Amino acid sequence: EPEVTQTPSHQVTQMGQEVILRCVPISNHLYFYWYRQILGQKVEFLVSFYNNEISEKSEIFDDQFSVERPDGSNFTLKIRSTKLEDSAMYFCASSEDGGTEAFFGQGTRLTVV
Amino acid sequence: AQSVTQPDIHITVSEGASLELRCNYSYGATPYLFWYVQSPGQGLQLLLKYFSGDTLVQGIKGFEAEFKRSQSSFNLRKPSVHWSDAAEYFCAVGPWGTSYDKVIFGPGTSLSVIP
Numbered sequence: 001e002p003e004v005t006q007t008p009s010h011q012v013t014q015m016g017q018e019v020i021l022r023c024v025p026i027s028n029h030l031y032f033y034w035y036r037q038i039l040g041q042k043v044e045f046l047v048s049f050y051n052n053e054i055s056e057k058s059e060i061f062d063d064q065f066s067v068e069r070p071d072g073s074n075f076t077l078k079i080r081s082t083k084l085e086d087s088a089m090y091f092c093a094s095s096e097d098g099g100t101e102a103f104f105g106q107g108t109r110l111t112v113v
Numbered sequence: 114a115q116s117v118t119q120p121d122i123h124i125t126v127s128e129g130a131s132l133e134l135r136c137n138y139s140y141g142a143t144p145y146l147f148w149y150v151q152s153p154g155q156g157l158q159l160l161l162k163y164f165s166g167d168t169l170v171q172g173i174k175g176f177e178a179e180f181k182r183s184q185s186s187f188n189l190r191k192p193s194v195h196w197s198d199a200a201e202y203f204c205a206v207g208p209w210g211t212s213y214d215k216v217i218f219g220p221g222t223s224l225s226v227i228p
Binding site: 003004006009031033035041042043044045047048055056058091093095098099101102103104105106107 | 156157214
């Protein structure tokens with residue numbers, strides 16, 4: 001069964017460092033998303049991406065964040081200068097049509113120290 | 114304001130017992146409702162969804178949920194819980210014909226299953 005895969009599963013980084021979280025969406029999907037879940041809190045929408053551009057972003061997704069689809073298969077989330085409060089589980093998701101169902105990856109746990 | 118509440122942070126049930134996880138929402142438009150499950154080390158898996166039609170929705174793994182508009186609820190049920198059902202369960206709501214950037218997740222209910 002096709003699935004969304006994320007790497008790494010766990011990343012530890014020092015405050016101020018740049019991190020790139022990687023995702024391989026399901027191959028025929030056209031809509032891509034990043035969400036995050038701070039420990040003990042809700043899953044929150046960060047950004048959606050369609051047709052090689054951001055279609056929506058939340059207030060959380062400030063200038064420190066960027067997304068890219070560098071080739072036909074990967075979808076990345078970059079945090080330019082990490083802060084302690086960026087520590088969270090980050091989920092990538094993809095959807096074929098943007099509406100009926102999104103498939104989520106297993107998440108990357110980011111720990112900023 | 115749009116919101117999703119899951120009143121139970123943690124529930125423990127015995128294997129074979131029935132289960133009901135509660136979800137209440139506040140939403141101005143016709144809602145599109147979801148239940149997701151997150152097993153340890155796994156991603157979010159869609160259990161079921163509802164946007165119209167029969168208010169009792171069947172999902173995967175033997176789960177069902179009932180939409181009650183008058184109570185703004187979408188509770189998840191399973192008649193007989195298995196040890197493998199131990200996981201975190203998230204209720205979510207979005208606008209009808211939703212785009213996933215509009216979906217709001219609840220805080221989750223952690224389910225433990227004792228033998």
